[in-house]
Amino acid sequence: MLEALNRALELVEEDTAHPVDTARMARLALTSEYHLRRLFTALAGMPLSEYVRRRRLTLAAVEVVDGDATLLDIAVRHGYTSAEAFARAFRAQHGVGPGHARRTGAVLTSQPRMTFRLTVEGGTAVRYRIVDKEPFRLVGYRARVPLVYEGHNPQMDAFVRGLGEDHWGLLAALSDGEPGGVVSVVDAIEPEREEGSLLDYYQAAVTTAPAPPGTDVLEVAARTWAVFPFTGASFPEGIQRVWADAFGQWFPSHPTHRSAPGPELLTVDYDEDGSTASGELWLPVERL
Incomplete structure (x- = not known):
C-alpha cells in the first residue's frame, strides 16, 4: 500500500x-x-x-x-x-x-518531498472488528463546527455544554440499537478535510423510535464498518489518536478494506474523574 x-x-x-x-x-x-x-x-x-x-x-x-x-x-x-x-x-x-x-536572498521555507515508509514503533496492537449493518437512523442534535485535528475544539465543546439534562435524558431514552447510548457523529466534512474546514457534528442516538420535535435526523445507509474499541484514552488527545492509528496503522496493513464516504461514529464512556475514557470508533469502509 x-x-x-x-x-x-x-x-x-x-x-x-x-x-x-x-x-x-x-x-x-x-x-x-x-x-x-x-x-x-x-x-x-x-x-x-x-x-x-x-x-x-x-x-x-x-x-x-x-x-x-x-x-x-x-x-x-x-x-x-x-x-x-x-x-x-x-x-x-x-x-x-x-x-x-x-x-x-531572504530565508525561505522548504517543503521536503514526502516518502512514506513502514516503521515499527512499540509494537502496539490495533484492536478492531468488522460489522455489516443494515440501514439505521440517528436522532439527536446537530451543529456545524470547524475541524480540529489536535487538542480541544472550542465550538464543539460549547455545543456539548449547551445541551441540558433533558437533552441527554431524551437521547438515552431513544437509544435502542448499536452502537448504544449517546453517539458523537461527524458527517458532511468538506472534501479536503483541512484544519478549520466545516463539518456536521451530532450528539445522537441510534433508534427506531419517531424523532421528537426539535431534533435532527440522519439516515444512514446499509454499509460495512470497521470498529475500533479503546480503553484508558485521554481526552481529547488519546481519543483523537484512535483516528490516527486507524488510518496510519490499520488501513495500510489491511489492503482488503479502504475508507468510504459516510458518517464517523464515536461512543465514549468517561471514568469517574473524566481524565480517561473507553469506547468505540466506527468508520465506514468498503471491501476490496
Whole structure:
C-alpha cells in the first residue's frame, strides 16, 4: 500500500503547470480518491492539497532564487494565472514576496518531498472488528463546527455544554440499537478535510423510535464498518489518536478494506474523574 502511495506522489513533481490529477493518483495508489485523501491526511498531518501547494511553491522558490526566468514565467510554470496570484501564494508560504526573495536572498521555507515508509514503533496492537449493518437512523442534535485535528475544539465543546439534562435524558431514552447510548457523529466534512474546514457534528442516538420535535435526523445507509474499541484514552488527545492509528496503522496493513464516504461514529464512556475514557470508533469502509 505504501509503495503504491509513493508512486502516486511522484505525480506532484511532474507537470507543475497543471493541477494534480488526484483520480490518476488514486489509480496508481490502487485505491479510491476518497481513501487516498483520508489516508494521506492521516499519515502526513496535512491534506493532500496543502502538500501539493507547499511542494510546488518550494520548487518555484528554487527558480526564483536562481534568477534565470521572469517571475511571470515561473508563476505560469507552476500553475498560477497571474504574477499577482503567484506573489500572494509565495508570500503566504515563505513570508516574503518573490521579488523581495530574489533581491535580498531572504530565508525561505522548504517543503521536503514526502516518502512514506513502514516503521515499527512499540509494537502496539490495533484492536478492531468488522460489522455489516443494515440501514439505521440517528436522532439527536446537530451543529456545524470547524475541524480540529489536535487538542480541544472550542465550538464543539460549547455545543456539548449547551445541551441540558433533558437533552441527554431524551437521547438515552431513544437509544435502542448499536452502537448504544449517546453517539458523537461527524458527517458532511468538506472534501479536503483541512484544519478549520466545516463539518456536521451530532450528539445522537441510534433508534427506531419517531424523532421528537426539535431534533435532527440522519439516515444512514446499509454499509460495512470497521470498529475500533479503546480503553484508558485521554481526552481529547488519546481519543483523537484512535483516528490516527486507524488510518496510519490499520488501513495500510489491511489492503482488503479502504475508507468510504459516510458518517464517523464515536461512543465514549468517561471514568469517574473524566481524565480517561473507553469506547468505540466506527468508520465506514468498503471491501476490496
